[in-house]
Amino acid sequence: MLGFNEPEFLAQTASAVALRPQIEELVDRLVDAGFDTLLLVGAGGTYAQMWPYEHLARRTSTLDVRAVIAAELIASGDARLGERTVALFTSVSGTTDDSVRAIEYCKSKGAYTVSFTGHPDSPVATKVDTALISQPKTWPFDFQLLLFMGRLLERRGEFDGYAKLADELAGIPEILVEVAKQAEPVAAAFADAHKDSDYYFLIGGGNLWGFTYLYSMCILEEMQWLRTTRVHSAEFFHGSLELLEENTSVIIFQGEDETRALTDRAESFAKRVSKDVTVFDTRDYPLTGISPEFRGLLAPxxxxxxxxxxxxxxxxxxxxxxxxxRYYRVMDY
Known part of the structure; x- marks a missing residue:
């Protein structure tokens, strides 16, 4: 596979899943302490990556769980931020300035701070109350976030299947390698067909809306300097559909949660207009060893x-x- 270091990928993902005992001990301690607000704080991709877990909590829990942008949290504040708040951060480098400043802000308000990163000596690791460390460059943080949120919901009596899910996640590194192998020819064909495309219209919903936002902004825009429009599948019919034309390159991310029908609806319309619609559907991948009831949770x-x-x-x-x-971490801003 092009540019795929399988041993490194396996080691990184395994290091994230291996944090299970530490995550469970931390969650148990926080629940026993009686916190009542969880802020999932990020910047850019790490902010978008929090959305599936806010979404999970919103539809299954009465706990106040919110994904927030680090810089905006500092600028605007949060009325519920205080001694009964847990603020959770993630950072690949451990040096993201907005996140570092948000950690300091949350601690100044009395919140308990937690981080996931791969660099134990980084500011994001050293400034929080508890840092859980995976191997350097481990991405994404969905492994840790799913374990954290699953254990939290279990302790609150809002998720009966957590132990089974966590056990099955032990095999996720190898499962995802098989996903990568299956996706390789599809990815190569897509890229070959879109070598000269300079504008993409991305649609996703449910627990894949965060990934839709992330792939649009952090990959196609930041890493490839391509112009994009991104829209939630539930919002597709409220304005953005007017941008579709016959040659518009449309990418649709389809998952397996209760919002699937919303994305199906958007897909059906997009195909009536554009001749260039590509659907990336998690149903296409077997995920051997993962129970059917958990597949939707693993879509990101x-x-x-x-x-x-x-x-x-x-x-x-x-x-x-x-x-x-050109600009990100190159120029001062």
Missing amino acids: LVLDTVMSRVSKHLERVRDHSLDLR
Whole structure:
């Protein structure tokens, strides 16, 4: 597979899943302490990656759980931020300035702070009350977030299947390697067909809306300098559909949760207008060893693996490195 280091991928994902005992001990301690608000704080991709877990909590729990943008939290504040708040952060580098400042802000308000990162000596690790460390460059953080939220919901009596899910996640590194292998020819064909496309219309919903936002902004825009429009499938018919034309490159991310019908509806309309609609559907991947009732929860992980293959092939056909930046962490702002 193009640009895929399988041993490194397996080691990184295994290191995230191996945090289960530490995550469970932490969640138990926090629940016993009686916190009543959970803020999932991020910036850019790490903010978008919080959305599936806010979505999960919103539809299954009465706990106040909210994904918030680090910089906006500092600027606007939050009336419920205080000593009964847990603020959770993620950062690949451990140095994201907005997140570092938000950690300091949350601590100044008395909140208990937690982070997931791969760098134990980084500011995001050293400034929080508890840092749980995976291998460097481990991405995405869905492994840790799903374990954290699953254990939290279980302790609150709002998720009976957590132990079974956590046991099955032990096999997720190998499962995702198989996903990557299956996605490779699909990714190569997509990239070859879209070498000259300079505008993409992305649609997703449910627990894949965060990934839709992330792939649009952090990959296609930031890493490939391509213009995009991104829209939630439930909002598709309230304005954005007017941008569709016969040659519009449409990417649809389809998952397996209760919002699937909303994305089906958007897909049906998009195909009536555009001749270039590509659907990336998690149902296409077997996920051997994962129970059917958990497949929907794993959709962000599956799509991240699939689209990582697409990203590498876009890099190939466009001769544009995924590491190239003009402004991000290059200029002061």
